[in-house]
Amino acid sequence: MTFAKKFLLTTSLLLLNLTIHARPIFPIPTQEPIGPGPTLLTLEDQTVPLTTIIAQIRLARDEFPNPATTLLLAEMLDKGSKDFKADDIAKIFESKGAAFQISSDDEYMVVSIHGLSEHGAELFSKALEILTTATFPQEELDTLRSRLRNNLFQSLARPQSIAERAFSFTMKSGSLYAPIRLKDLESVTRSDLQTAHKKFLMSTRWTLGLASPSKYLSVQKQAIREGLKSLDPIPLEDSFVKTPTQPKYAYPEGSTVVIEVPEAAQTIFRCGVRFPGRKDLGFYHHQILAGILGGFFESRLMQEVRKTRGLAYSAWSYLEAELRNSFLVIGTETKSSSTKQVNQLIRTTLGKFIKDMSTNQISPKELLGARETTKGGFDQALETSSSLLGAELRWSFYGLDLDLANKYAQILNEIKTEEFKNYTTAWQTPLTCVIVGNKASVQGIKGIRLSPKSLL
Amino acid sequence: MHGLRIAPLLILFTLMITTSSCDESDFNLGDVEKFQLENGLVAIIGQQPLARRTVIRTGIRVGSVDEPKAHTGLAHLFEHMMFKGTKDYPAGYFDQVMAKLGAESNAYTTYGRTVYHEIVADEGLEEVLKLETSRLRNLQINQELLDTERQVVREERRVRRDNSPSGRLFEEFFIQMYGKEHPLGWPIIGWHEHVEGATPMDCQKFYDQWYQPENATLVILSSKPKSEVKELVKKYYGAIPSGPKTSFANPRVPPLTGKLGRSIVQEDGQVSMPEILLGWPVVGEEDNESSLYALLELMLFSGRLSLLQQNLVFQKKLASEMGGGISTAPGSSTFFIKATPFANVKPDLLIEEIQKLLMPENLTESLLDLARNQLLVQTFEQVRRSDQLAELLLLGQMVNGNHLDFINEIKRLRRVKLGDIRDLLSKNLTSSRRLAITLTPKLKSQARGKR
Numbered sequence: 001m002t003f004a005k006k007f008l009l010t011t012s013l014l015l016l017n018l019t020i021h022a023r024p025i026f027p028i029p030t031q032e033p034i035g036p037g038p039t040l041l042t043l044e045d046q047t048v049p050l051t052t053i054i055a056q057i058r059l060a061r062d063e064f065p066n067p068a069t070t071l072l073l074a075e076m077l078d079k080g081s082k083d084f085k086a087d088d089i090a091k092i093f094e095s096k097g098a099a100f101q102i103s104s105d106d107e108y109m110v111v112s113i114h115g116l117s118e119h120g121a122e123l124f125s126k127a128l129e130i131l132t133t134a135t136f137p138q139e140e141l142d143t144l145r146s147r148l149r150n151n152l153f154q155s156l157a158r159p160q161s162i163a164e165r166a167f168s169f170t171m172k173s174g175s176l177y178a179p180i181r182l183k184d185l186e187s188v189t190r191s192d193l194q195t196a197h198k199k200f201l202m203s204t205r206w207t208l209g210l211a212s213p214s215k216y217l218s219v220q221k222q223a224i225r226e227g228l229k230s231l232d233p234i235p236l237e238d239s240f241v242k243t244p245t246q247p248k249y250a251y252p253e254g255s256t257v258v259i260e261v262p263e264a265a266q267t268i269f270r271c272g273v274r275f276p277g278r279k280d281l282g283f284y285h286h287q288i289l290a291g292i293l294g295g296f297f298e299s300r301l302m303q304e305v306r307k308t309r310g311l312a313y314s315a316w317s318y319l320e321a322e323l324r325n326s327f328l329v330i331g332t333e334t335k336s337s338s339t340k341q342v343n344q345l346i347r348t349t350l351g352k353f354i355k356d357m358s359t360n361q362i363s364p365k366e367l368l369g370a371r372e373t374t375k376g377g378f379d380q381a382l383e384t385s386s387s388l389l390g391a392e393l394r395w396s397f398y399g400l401d402l403d404l405a406n407k408y409a410q411i412l413n414e415i416k417t418e419e420f421k422n423y424t425t426a427w428q429t430p431l432t433c434v435i436v437g438n439k440a441s442v443q444g445i446k447g448i449r450l451s452p453k454s455l456l
Numbered sequence: 457m458h459g460l461r462i463a464p465l466l467i468l469f470t471l472m473i474t475t476s477s478c479d480e481s482d483f484n485l486g487d488v489e490k491f492q493l494e495n496g497l498v499a500i501i502g503q504q505p506l507a508r509r510t511v512i513r514t515g516i517r518v519g520s521v522d523e524p525k526a527h528t529g530l531a532h533l534f535e536h537m538m539f540k541g542t543k544d545y546p547a548g549y550f551d552q553v554m555a556k557l558g559a560e561s562n563a564y565t566t567y568g569r570t571v572y573h574e575i576v577a578d579e580g581l582e583e584v585l586k587l588e589t590s591r592l593r594n595l596q597i598n599q600e601l602l603d604t605e606r607q608v609v610r611e612e613r614r615v616r617r618d619n620s621p622s623g624r625l626f627e628e629f630f631i632q633m634y635g636k637e638h639p640l641g642w643p644i645i646g647w648h649e650h651v652e653g654a655t656p657m658d659c660q661k662f663y664d665q666w667y668q669p670e671n672a673t674l675v676i677l678s679s680k681p682k683s684e685v686k687e688l689v690k691k692y693y694g695a696i697p698s699g700p701k702t703s704f705a706n707p708r709v710p711p712l713t714g715k716l717g718r719s720i721v722q723e724d725g726q727v728s729m730p731e732i733l734l735g736w737p738v739v740g741e742e743d744n745e746s747s748l749y750a751l752l753e754l755m756l757f758s759g760r761l762s763l764l765q766q767n768l769v770f771q772k773k774l775a776s777e778m779g780g781g782i783s784t785a786p787g788s789s790t791f792f793i794k795a796t797p798f799a800n801v802k803p804d805l806l807i808e809e810i811q812k813l814l815m816p817e818n819l820t821e822s823l824l825d826l827a828r829n830q831l832l833v834q835t836f837e838q839v840r841r842s843d844q845l846a847e848l849l850l851l852g853q854m855v856n857g858n859h860l861d862f863i864n865e866i867k868r869l870r871r872v873k874l875g876d877i878r879d880l881l882s883k884n885l886t887s888s889r890r891l892a893i894t895l896t897p898k899l900k901s902q903a904r905g906k907r
Contacts, residue, residue, distance in 0.1 A: 025508055047506065048836040049482050086770070090760035095822075097829030115833055143773060146798060150729065150776035154796055157621050157727040263725035265618035266611070297551040297561075307548075310607030313615050333615055365552075372558030379508050380560060380575055384840055 026382060026405035029209070029392055035228050037203035040221070041392055041402070043211040045385035051120035051212040051220065052386040053127075055111040056393040058205040061104070062176040064196060068184035072144070073196045074104040077111075079140035082133035086140055092126050100127055106176045107323050108397055109200065114386065117216040121223035128227035132201060136193045148185055156452045159264045160333075163436040165455045167270035170257050170434055171327055173250035182456040203231035209393045211385035249274075254430025256447030260439055267339040267437030268331075271346060273429045275319065275326040278398050283321065284411055285423045290319040290328055291370030292362060293353050298369050301330070304349045311338050311345070323398055330431075336441035343435065343445065350431060358424040362417050371412045378408055483839050483863065487682055488849070490859055495698040496670025499689050500849050500859045503682040504842060510581045510678035511846045512574045514588060515854050517673075517702070518666035519568040520646075521639035521709050521786055529609070529646015532565040533654055534662050536605045538572065539563075543594040547601055550587055557583060565644055567785035568708075568741065569854055575843060578680050582688055589692040592667060597659045606651050613645045621727045622794075625895050628722060629733050633790065633891045635714050640785055668699035673853050675846045709787025712737050719807065719892040723899070730803045731895045734810060735792040736885050741784035741855050747865045748880050749782040749791055751872065754827035755819060756780065756793070761826060764793070767813055774801045774809055791885065803894040814885045816878035824874050835866055 029041035061067045078100060079086045093100040098115025100123070111131065113123050155161040165179050172178045199205070206228070212220055251257065275286055294301035294317030305315035315332035330350070334342045356362050382388045382405055395404050435442055488502035523530045541547035554561040557580035563572040574584050617623040627643050634641035645651075674693065676685055716737070739745045756764045757779050768775045780793035797806045838844040852861030 047484055048840045050833065050836050050840070087760065087766070094759040094761050095826050095829065097826075097831070097833035116829075116836075143770065146773070147769075147776040150796065150798055153728050153799070154731075154776075157729070159619055159726070160615075261726065266614045268619075296555050298548075298555045306608055307604070310604040311611070313608055313612035333619070334611065335614060365556075369552070369555030373555055373560075374558075376509070376558035376560055376575070376577070379577075380843075383508065383842065384837075 025379075026388060026403075027385075028403050028406070029389070031402070034208065034225055035203060035231075037231070038206040038208055038228060039396075040224060041207070041209045041389065041396065042217065042221070043209070043385045043389050043392075044214045044217065045211050046213050047385075049117045049213060050386075051113075051115065051117040051210070051216060052389055053113045053120065053124050053220070053224070054209040054389055054393055056207045056209070056397055057109040057111070057200060058397065059104075059109045059196070059200055060107050060176055063199065064192070066184050066188050066192060067176065067178070068180045068188050069192055069196050070104040070109060071180060072141070072185070072188045073193050073200065074102045074109055075144050075148075076136050076141060076193055077102045077131055077134045077197075077200075079144070080135045080137040081130040082135060084130060086137070089130055093123065096123070098123055102131075110390075110393075112390075117212050117220075120212060120216055121220045124220065124223050125227050128230055132230045134197060136190050136197075138190060141190060141193075145185060149182065152182060152185075152456065156455065159261050159266065159268050159436050162259055162261060162452045162455065163268040163270045163331075163434055166257055166259055166434040166436065166450065167272065167329070169455060170250050170255070170432055171272050171274065172325075174248045175325070177322060177325065177327075179455075201231050203228060206231065207393055207396055209389040211389040249432060251432075251448055254432055256433045256435060256445065257450055258442050258445050258447040259434070259436045259450050259452060260442055261436055261452060262438060264436065264438045264441070265336070266333045267336055267342070267435060267441045268333045269342065269346060269433060269435055271330040271431050271433040273328045273427065273431060275328055275426055277324045277326055278321045279323070279400070280326070282423050282426070283319075283326070285415060285419060286326070286328070286426065287319045287321070288367065288370050288374065288412065288415055289357065289420060289423065289427070290317050291374050292366045293317045293350070294330060295370055296373040298366075300349055300353055300366075301332070301346070304345055305332055305334075305342060309345075311335075311342055315346075328427075336438055339435070339437055339441040339445070343433075346433075347431065350427075354424060354427045357420045357427060360418055360421055362420055364417055367415065367417050371415065375409050375412055378405075483836070485839065485845065486677070488859070489682060489686075490853070491686070493669065493690065493694050495694070495696055496668070497672050497674060497693050497696070498853060499674045499676070499686075499693065500853060501675075501682055501685045501689065502677045502845075502849070503679065503685070504677055505679055507677060507679045507842050509575050509842070510578050510676065510680065511842045512576070512581070512584055512588070513675040513843075513846045513850045514572045514592075515673045515675075515850050516570045516572075516667055517568070517671050517854060518570055518662075519566050519786075520642065520644040521567045522666070522704065523639070523642075523646075525637055525639075525642070526650065527646075527654060527658055528642040528650045529613075529644070530650070530654055530658060530662055531570055532645050533606060533609050533651055534659055535563045535565045535570050535572075536609055537597055537602065537659055538591050538595065540601050540605070541596050542590045543596055544590040545587070550591070553583060553587060559584065567640060567644060571847075571850065573843070573846070578678055581676070581678060581680065581685070585688055585692045589696060592669070592672065592693075593696045595663055595667075597656045597663070599656055602654070602656055602659065606654060609645070609651050610648055613643075613648065613651070616645065617643065621724055621731065621895060624724065625731055625733050625794075625893060628720075629735055629792070629891065629893050630790075632718070632720055632893060633714055633716075633735060633737065634712060638712070638714070639709055640712075640788060640790075641714075664699075666702060668702055669693065669696045670698065671702040673850055675850045675853075675859075677842045677846050677849075707787060709740070709785065712788055714891075716891055717888045719804075719894070721803075721894045721896060723897070724895045725898045727895050727897050729799060729897065730797055732795045732797065732803050732806060733792060733893045733895075734794075734807065735790045735891050736889050738782065738789050738791050738884050740787040741789055742786060744868075745880070746782070746784065746789060747869060748872065748877060749789075751824070751827045751831065751869055752791075752877055752880060753781045754830050755823045755877070758827070758830055761823075763813055763818055763823060764810065768795070768806070768809060772809065773798060774806050803896070807892050807894075811887050811890070814881055816882045819874065819878050819881060821874055824872075824877065828870050831866065831869060835862070 301315040312332045317330040320327040486504040559576035777796040848862045849859040853859040
């Protein structure tokens with residue numbers, strides 16, 4: 001190839017590249033190592049003088065014998081430290097209108113600091129000091145436990161909560177995704193929290209994110225670098241991916257669990273099928289299929305259950321995506337007298353859907369609707385730099401492309417209706433269902449009978 | 457005994473709290489313009505170069521307070537019917553187009569207004585405006601569609617009210633506070649029998665009376681050039697003919713005549729532990745004083761240091777959950793507190809302790825500073841979300857005739873004196889103006905007897 005040809009080719013490729021990426025819709029975070037372990041993702045955001053700093057910590061629930069450990073660890077980390085009592089900690093953040101939140105997802109923990117940018121560096125330093133010297137006061141632990149216990153009892157007054165909890169027990173038994181039992185909440189000790197705290201502070205488990213206006217970035221980054229020196233820098237062999245626990249069905253796959261709630265004014269359905277995890281190659285196809293089934297107003301379940309027959313306010317399905325497993329969740333609520341009709345309708349609609357999937361009968365119009373609705377919802381969910389940063393940290397944790405925000409639309413655009421038949425097998429798993437209703441509504445429905453209290 | 461522990465806690469709040477150097481001048485609203493069309497419709501359009509999607513909000517000044525008392529729930533049922541066909545397109549078409557465009561589309565009804573909203577890629581704006589204007593002038597209501605949709609609405613009522621202890625608690629509260637015959641006493645979603653009895657003619661009458669351009673406000677925020685959006689608004693909305701001027705009942709909401717200062721206990725077959733709801737009637741949403749309750753709400757409930765959280769959840773351990781706020785309405789809003797007592801705590805004791813804390817001297821400068829700072833961060837957060845900014849602009853215009861009212865409000869709230877909030881408390885949130893409802897578990901023997 002001559003130099004001129006090479007030049008033209010390179011230039012045109014470069015121009016093409018510039019055209020495509022001239023104005024990325026979503027900003028791509030810069031990445032840099034901070035200290036020996038963590039990486040820092042940074043997004044500049046000039047829209048408002050707000051800063052979000054997020055630390056994502058690889059600490060899954062099933063790393064500890066008691067599955068309630070990380071939940072209580074998250075709740076207790078801001079309830080007392082070497083130099084501050086819980087009220088002092090609250091004062092540091094609340095008095096500046098800022099939020100300091102620690103949460104435990106099933107698969108990881110998240111620390112976030114959100115507030116006016118002018119306070120960002122100072123608040124991060126304080127947060128690190130509090131996190132690294134947390135003392136887990138017994139009195140705070142007792143109060144917390146009482147509140148969680150109370151909330152759990154209270155949630156069992158709501159038929160929807162009963163159904164959600166029963167569904168999780170049924171589909172996700174024995175895994176890190178299963179709901180936490182009361183006995184587990186009661187038995188976590190201070191000593192358990194102190195042990196877990198050591199793992200929490202291992203810097204190799206941390207990934208950080210910072211979203212802020214540019215004029216604050218250098219000071220905030222400096223505070224982050226300094227603060228992270230207080231973490232344990234010793235690399236830890238990563239046991240996270242090597243010893244995953246797999247969810248089990250609590251009852252044989254395809255079972256129906258029936259819960260009678262004496263004065264329920266509606267019958268609630270939660271049904272599901274287990275799918276491979278977030279990194280499975282078929283994830284996006286399954287996501288769109290779940291959308292066609294029940295992801296928007298024109299979806300099949302909405303058409304059959306709500307629009308044509310007026311049997312429910314909503315009938316929906318979506319793919320709950322986790323790293324190790326995903327779960328198709330189908331749900332609706334109907335008046336007691338329509339229970340059997342809706343039970344049947346969910347199954348026939350799904351049956352017909354699977355048949356259409358296997359015989360290429362899913363229409364391009366359905367695909368278009370589900371795809372565009374999913375893309376729209378995705379864009380909307382990432383509207384602010386805080387939400388985008390949170391998503392990017394999750395993608396980083398899952399080992400996905402950090403620029404997924406800009407590539408997502410293209411990935412979905414490439415899905416074709418004729419490809420759906422290749423994904424039929426996963427959908428053919430028998431549907432596992434939870435049905436919660438009053439005595440008259442669930443009478444005659446065959447299934448495993450549970451009481452709401454058994455869900456504690 | 458519990459009251460003795462208040463004083464040391466208040467000392468904690470007297471410690472210095474710094475006030476932020478940021479203020480409302482840091483709000484970046486983009487280029488926002490308001491204009492009125494000849495048919496009376498008010499449009500507010502804003503260009504936001506970084507916005508990824510266009511937000512469209514259409515507010516109609518009609519809500520459940522404007523319904524005849526024999527047709528409760530009509531404003532909300534009608535909102536559902538707006539998603540059906542028009543003379544220009546068949547039933548189902550609206551949702552099909554929204555799906556094709558990947559638009560998020562929904563609506564809500566309150567006591568005083570009905571709001572329709574869409575979020576769509578910029579390219580879809582014109583198509584959405586075509587549909588929106590068609591349903592504003594040419595809606596078609598038929599018996600069959602209404603019959604199906606009323607069942608959907610009744611299912612919605614079951615989800616939100618009949619099958620939710622919290623929903624039942626609020627419904628009962630408003631009945632007791634205002635009376636079943638008062639527009640604020642009947643639920644926005646209506647009674648089952650009224651939803652069941654609504655006819656196509658009722659809907660048509662409602663549409664003709666209220667859905668007039670002069671009674672509508674439109675907000676569009678987009679990255680598209682403002683001039684282009686303005687032309688589209690003129691093209692589509694300008695073509696809607698003027699209608700009769702909308703007239704509201706005078707007063708729009710009759711005065712409250714219910715008896716206050718009462719405590720009611722109600723048994724409930726579903727709840728496993730008591731739930732408490734306290735409420736006070738306060739000024740209507742159009743009154744300037746209404747916004748002071750936003751600050752009071754933060755001082756009472758927001759965060760561990762707030763007055764009620766700190767004392768009743770963390771110190772005295774009387775309640776496991778505690779929250780509240782203002783439920784706004786034209787004419788008369790309601791400030792409420794909702795709490796769940798711990799299992800060993802009698803609901804009456806918790807009510808008494810809440811009321812004891814609602815004394816002006818318990819509100820301090822430190823609590824007010826804390827609330828001001830939180831309010832500023834909250835508003836920044838709202839302003840950077842285009843759908844929330846659109847809502848702020850719409851409400852400002854619909855309630856106070858000024859789309860930028862929220863900026864004035866923030867300015868005012870950041871300069872408000874502690875004395876003003878204390879006056880609010882001592883004047884309005886007293887036990888004699890309060891209504892308290894406790895939902896308690898039904899005794900087992902009674903529950904069995906009933907079945």
